[in-house]
Amino acid sequence: MKKQTSSSKKIIAIFALFLAAFTWGSAFCVLKDTLENVSPIWLLAFRFLLAGIIMTLVCIPRMKKMSIRTLKRGIIMGIVLYFEFLFFTVGLQYTTSSKSSFIIGSYVAILPLIYWVIRGKKPQRADILAALVCIVGLGFILLGSFDGVNKGDLISLLSAVCYAIHIVVTGIFAREEDGFLLNMLQIGTGGILGLVAAIILEPHPAAMSGMNIGSIAYLAVFCTVVPYLLSVFGQKYVKTSTSGVILSFESVFGCILSILILGEHPGVRFVIGAMLMMCSFLIVEKIFLPLPKRVAVEAEK
Numbered sequence: 001m002k003k004q005t006s007s008s009k010k011i012i013a014i015f016a017l018f019l020a021a022f023t024w025g026s027a028f029c030v031l032k033d034t035l036e037n038v039s040p041i042w043l044l045a046f047r048f049l050l051a052g053i054i055m056t057l058v059c060i061p062r063m064k065k066m067s068i069r070t071l072k073r074g075i076i077m078g079i080v081l082y083f084e085f086l087f088f089t090v091g092l093q094y095t096t097s098s099k100s101s102f103i104i105g106s107y108v109a110i111l112p113l114i115y116w117v118i119r120g121k122k123p124q125r126a127d128i129l130a131a132l133v134c135i136v137g138l139g140f141i142l143l144g145s146f147d148g149v150n151k152g153d154l155i156s157l158l159s160a161v162c163y164a165i166h167i168v169v170t171g172i173f174a175r176e177e178d179g180f181l182l183n184m185l186q187i188g189t190g191g192i193l194g195l196v197a198a199i200i201l202e203p204h205p206a207a208m209s210g211m212n213i214g215s216i217a218y219l220a221v222f223c224t225v226v227p228y229l230l231s232v233f234g235q236k237y238v239k240t241s242t243s244g245v246i247l248s249f250e251s252v253f254g255c256i257l258s259i260l261i262l263g264e265h266p267g268v269r270f271v272i273g274a275m276l277m278m279c280s281f282l283i284v285e286k287i288f289l290p291l292p293k294r295v296a297v298e299a300e301k
Helices: 002-025 026-036 041-064 068-092 097-105 107-119 125-142 151-174 179-201 210-238 240-249 250-261 268-284 293-301
Strands: none
Touching: 002 026, 002 210, 002 250, 026 097, 026 210, 041 068, 041 179, 041 210, 068 097, 068 179, 097 107, 097 151, 097 250, 107 125, 107 151, 107 240, 125 179, 125 210, 125 240, 125 250, 125 268, 151 179, 151 240, 179 210, 210 240, 210 293, 240 268, 250 268
16 A cells, blocks of 8 residues: 555656646747746746745745754755756856757766765666757757857856756755755845845846736746746656656747747757657656566656
8 A cells, every 4th residue: 555655656746747747848939938028037036025925925835844954954955956057057158058958958978977976876777778869859949050169058058967966965854854845945045145246247127017027926836836836846856867857848849839839840950859859758767667677767766
């Protein structure tokens, strides 16, 4: 009975991670218009501050569970999270959107190494194979032509490293802490860092339209509060390698929504890439193995 309950939680957790990837993917359509009127660094500050305020209000009944350990872990997650977004924002100013998305998506390939360094556990061959298949799939989706490496690409690579670190530490902390409190602390930390960075690096933004305010509210709630709650919950019951592959579907969902909402047309590369990424999920979950062998492998973890 306990095993059945654990299996049910894993299925729900996998669904939560896919839903988190979907909501993050929806941000691409919203960001495209908002960034024309609001600078990227101020947009990050507004997004995380509003999300942090919302999470604080939600977590008031849970504050009694707060401990020094939870506080430290939430702040660590928030620092890594903010630098992930900061490197992404700065890098995007010097490279193309598709190259930036691909390079940041390469965190899937970096993830097994980061996991090994932080956890001291050598990744399984299936995890490495899944990461490689996933990155090839991302390449098909996001890269048209490759025109060399510039400083924007290297800065974007730092974002990918931060992304991988964030997934690993979230996987560790989520199993031992209250997910709501962790999410409040990491988003709040990101908001404070974002505000400081915006004040130092950018002039004060001009008056914003109602559309811009609505977009920021959408980004704060549906692209920050909701997906990070889902991802923290999902990583509580799903192994790190699987979480990394599922969350990379953000690019797939972003492309699909661009097709549906912005009228962009899919190509053969998108179809091939999406199929390869789905294969990477099947590989990391060992769906291709016979059921008895799959159960045996899971039991060895």
